[in-house]
Amino acid sequence: MTGLVLSELRRMWSRRLLRMMLLGAALLTVLIGIIVYFNSGRNQNDVEQQMSVQHQQAMDSCLRGEFGGPTTRLEGEELELVCNDIVGNFGNVDTRFHYRQMPEIWLGMSPLLAILALAVGASFVGADWQKGTMTTALTWEPRRIRLLGAKFFTVAASAFVLTIVIEGFMAVAMLPAAAFHGTFLGTNGAWMADLAETALRTGAIGALAAVVGCALATLGRNTAAALAVAFVYFAVVESLIRGLRPKWTPWLLSDNVAQFLSGSSPDPVIAARTTLEVVLVLVGYCALFIAAAMAFFKRRDIT
């Protein structure tokens, strides 16, 4: 089994699609890094001045009694103090790039990375069907479950690594901006732990997306069919469920993924779930896809 997995891994990482994807991601992150480098801390004085003017205007309005909403003023309380509370502080504006934002940047990247992982997983098996190499593979390893298991493991492991590597590109690309025009403030041990946890979570979602893509391509024996099914599910089916069957929303894949990544699902039922519960839901879906793909693959003729 190890040899089979190693062979599949070798094939995966020899694929031009994966190499092009990595190259594209590297170029894109460098471009983003350059943009952030030149924008970090730029116009700091202008922004501070603008904020100061806006702050003064808001204070003036407040002092004229335009509170902008209902408010209670205690007897004897000075109006200026009340207005300070209402208007708040406009002064602490920092336009520099803060390297401590990396976990949020990675979370922002994760939907795109998940789509890439889904495409990688689907095309890995889809290409096998399209080129007929599934037949060749089965004449070397006739145990179908074993072969497909090796493919699932390969796409999951590769998508996990691919996600983290692309996030790594982004982290490296942002270093000059933080070092020369920004700050590393707040990048302490706790931040490191948060960063590592984010990498693991986004990597896991990448792996899950790749497995789903691989399973769909196995069922449809086609890459395009797998991508189309995934698109229809996320763009149409989930929207329909949200509109027509709101009670089913806690079981939607994207809401559970959002909760797993950031703990910020808009659905109160999902938001109340613990990480373990969300993981169980996601693993359950993954297992269903794998089981369906394996059952079909085992039974159907290879023609």
Place this chain on the structure above:
Amino acid sequence: MAVIEIEGLVKNYKRFRKPPTTAVAGLDLEVPEGGVYGFLGPNGAGKTTTVRCLLALIRPSGGSCKLLGADPQRGELHRVIERVGSIVETPALFPGFTGRRNLELLARPHRIGRDGVTRALERVGLTDRAGDRVKNYSLGMKQRLGIAAALLKDPEVLILDEPANGLDPAGIREIRQLLKSLGAEGRTVFISSHILSEVQQTCDHVAILARGKLITSGPVQDVLSAGTSARLVIVVDQPQQAQELLAAAQITTTIDEGYVIADLGPEHAAVVTKTLADGGVYLSGLWPKTDDLESVFLRLTQDPEVAP
């Protein structure tokens, strides 16, 4: 011991709102150990379906088949797969990878090293082009790479579906010699083909299939001679006069493309020579007429009394 045993194999393909198609209709076949075995049949006869059943790629609708004693339908094929090399139809390889990389990807899980890959490439004459991407290969080169892949495991049994597809005459000759040498090494080479000359020149045994059923099988010479009467081909300057002389001697003849064909076995050649010489007709040539596999094949696959 039979390397391949097929008993009553049936494969029906379901079709949407149509009656099922029968690709193989109760096939019985035994392939003995060693030598080259030709599995002949016109397109659609069920050859590839049979090969796919043997390799557990498709599930038969009935009957059974065994490869080296393992029943593919019971999931036993993995026990013997290390001893079997195969190509099903056109060899499917990754076009973006080099020939060598394709073989290495197949070889790695089976602990076959670079030397094994090099040997297989040498054996099919692809060493010089091993570093090229497969998408730049001709059909014949892909076919040879497929054979190299089948040879990687140094198998006891080779199952090759249409191995000469797309090869030029020189390539066909090379592959024929390769297959013969593999058979001579004691391996069992099972070739499915519709190219009759290839089978006749390469194989020791042959089975002819039509519409999913076996029509005949056995050593090539037995199949060639079965059901055909012995005849002599006579070459003379005056075929009409020769025919008259032979008719007077109670010998039935026909004229075919300028040759006189006598319904006699080679043992009667002296009678023919004497009869014609006595009549003043002298021979330029005389030889026994034997059917080639093409004639036998066409006769067997088109004869409604023989073909299923």
